Amino acid sequence: MKDNNFFNVIIIGGGPAGIAAGLTLNSRNISTVIVEANQLSNQKVGECIPPNAYPLFQKMGLESLLVDEKHHLYYGNKSVWGTSVLHEKLFLFDRYNKGILLNRTYFEKQLQDISKRNQINWLVDYTLYTINKEKNFTKVVLKSKTDELTLFCNYVVDATGRKASVCRKLGIEKKTLDQLASLSFKCQIKTTIPFYVHTESFENGWIYVSPSEGDNVIVMIFTDLDLIPSKNKGKDFILDIMNNSQLGQKVFKTRLEEDNIFDITTRIANTTYLEKPFGGNWLAIGDAAYSFDPLSSYGITSALASGYYGGHALADILLKKEEALDVYHYIMRDVFENYKVQLHEQYALESRWANSIFWSRRN
Structure with a gap:
């Protein structure tokens, strides 16, 4: 040796x-x-780094990495969960009053x-x-x-x-413990999404919308792997969920069409x-x-x-x-x-x- x-x-x-x-x-x-x-x-x-993660970055001496123009601040969460009303939670009064959306x-x-x-x-x-x-x-x-x-x-x-x-x-x-998976995709819209993390539950899962500066928004639909349809039915599945969601109406402010959706990927998230x-x-x-x-x-x-x-x-x-x-x-x-x-x-x-x-x- x-x-x-x-x-x-x-x-x-x-x-x-x-x-x-x-x-x-x-x-x-x-x-x-x-x-x-x-x-x-x-x-x-x-990936979103919530405010309470800052002490770990400081302990590891990595906090300077977050101060970079390729990463973005976000200021709270907006969710439709357990009710049809959109609720907002701001980080304003947290010790660390902002999160980081990592590239x-x-x-x-x-x-x-x-x-x-x-x-x-x-x-x-x-x-x-x-x-x-x-x-x-x-x-x-x-x-x-x-x-x-x-x-x-x-x-x-x-x-x-x-x-x-x-x-x-x-x-x-x-x-x-479970079979959670995601359908992630890019969604081309003209509306700028505010810098919040958006989530919404639906009948068989939940939706995550990532903040974005451009017109290509990253969306993930989470459900169980056996509930994800075959590849040729993926866009219909996505459109049905998104166009009947509060996020579609109040955040995207437009009805999605097939041409708005691309780069669909299935990932395991269990x-x-x-x-x-x-x-x-x-x-x-x-x-x-x-x-x-x-x-x-x-x-x-x-x-x-x-x-x-x-x-x-x-x-x-x-x-x-x-x-x-x-x-x-x-x-x-x-x-x-x-x-x-x-x-x-x-x-x-x-x-x-x-x-x-x-x-x-x-x-």
């Missing part, structure tokens, strides 16, 4: 959770490499740039091929289109998102978890460990937090602090249990369609 093939920690996945772990481990002088299959992720929809792809590039400035090692265009525990170390084989690389480490971190690639290689299965997010030579962070219903706004904040706390846990365990991974598990499990309570309470506010398939599965 060559010295340049050994790292204390190999992180599989270069998204926000993986980079947060890498930055944390680097700050503790733990040798680390981040393995990423793609230089930049596919275009992702904007998600650009934010990930910002994180990558910070990690490289901190001289964190990267291997790009490689995917995990095999992982095997040997006598004193773990052997990891990576493959690219043209190359195969063998590395050794003390711990492997699964930061591969919902697919949890490392866990799958190890034969570890996640538990699934709640999943690992009963135990670590083992003798591995740790899961971000969506690989716990994935959240987007209604909760836990997404990227939880990813960064789990990377931060997971990174410290690995640094501590390498210093022979035997309880470190159990402490990480306790922190993340507590977050997840609180999330489940809050999510149930939010869904319980909607009782107008108690007998519909979607809502009867949640209430």
Whole structure:
């Protein structure tokens, strides 16, 4: 085994959770490499950072990333939920009185740039091929289109998102609580959408409208995967929901037609978890460990937090602090249990369609 093939920690996945772990481990002088299959992720929809997430960004020294013209401020939430009346909640009286609408792809590039400035090692265009525990170390084989690389480490971190690639290689299965999915699409309208996050419930799900400066608004319709129609009926499904919604009437102020809708994508958005997010030579962070219903706004904040706390846990365990991974598990499990309570309470506010398939599965 060559010295340049050994790292204390190999992180599989270069998204926000993986980079947060890498930055944390680097700050503790733990040798680390981040393995990423793609230089930049596919275009992702904007993600909203609520005001209460600011302390985490400050703790991690990342708050300066939010002050960028590619990200936008938003000032509250507007929702039609449990009633046909549009309600508004402003952040004006919160300690941190504004949220941030992230340009998600650009934010990930910002994180990558910070990690490289901190001289964190990267291997790009490689995917995990095999992982095997040997006598004193773990052997990891990576493959690219043209190359195969063998590395050794003390711990492997699964930061591969919902697919949890490392866990799958190890034969570890996640538990699934629901089958939530989204139909996301761009909607071309002439009306400028105010900088609020808009949500509205309907008979078999709920709608999310992201603020936008241009005339291409990002909309997501959330429902269960088995309730999403076939691809050739997708636009009719979308038009029926949007043109009968309060958001369509009061926010878009126009009736949508087929030509207004493009780039329709189906994404999985369900709640999943690992009963135990670590083992003798591995740790899961971000969506690989716990994935959240987007209604909760836990997404990227939880990813960064789990990377931060997971990174410290690995640094501590390498210093022979035997309880470190159990402490990480306790922190993340507590977050997840609180999330489940809050999510149930939010869904319980909607009782107008108690007998519909979607809502009867949640209430």
